[in-house]
Amino acid sequence: MFQTREMQESDCQQVKEINQLGMDTNIATFQRECPPHEEFDRSHLNECRLVAVDGDTAIGWRTPS
Template identity: 45%
Template sequence: MNYSIEEMKLSDWEQVKDIYLEGINTGIATFQSEAPTWESWDKGHLAACRFVARLDNDILGWVALSTTSTRECYAGVVEVSIYIGEKYRGNNIGSSLLTKVIEQSEEKGIWTLYCAIIRENIKSIEMHKKCGFREIGIREKIAKMPSGVWHDVVLMERRSKVVGIS
């Protein structure tokens, strides 16, 4: 598959939102029950390091970063969100997007990428490990789905070897 990794544009939002909804529908990608508005999503993510995998006019997946704290000492610690369209999973698109966001985040001075993955989302955990993330803990029954089912999350992080303390 000959796709490109490009900066996300506002005009990509509808497809980005649709992919997010596909993730919601899996029941193991997020605890959210609905996609946010563009304004809410935009406010909750860094302006830098937003990427999409694009094939012609189709968005195959996306990645973006969010701050984890407003304290200055944590300026280089961010949370990763990554979603791949249902029909494009299993094609290394997620690994390509993660690799791009790792490179770009380090250029922006970010030293730690963090994520919390629902324990049953084995493929996402494996993909993150492939890209240099390590498991740092489990939060047991931390949140529940709208259906009332409680889930554990696996906490993972990737520390830069070129930015900050390695």
């Protein structure tokens, strides 16, 4: 069973991997590669950054841009 919580900096690598999986489908976004964390951080609002976790593993995320 998964839980939803606020995204933490320690989630960055897993969020990046999930993001890249979506990009690889050519459906999720027009981007082809995940931006570096600093760029991701600048381009998304700090409020409402959420991550779905199953134990210690991030299985999904959302954040307004």
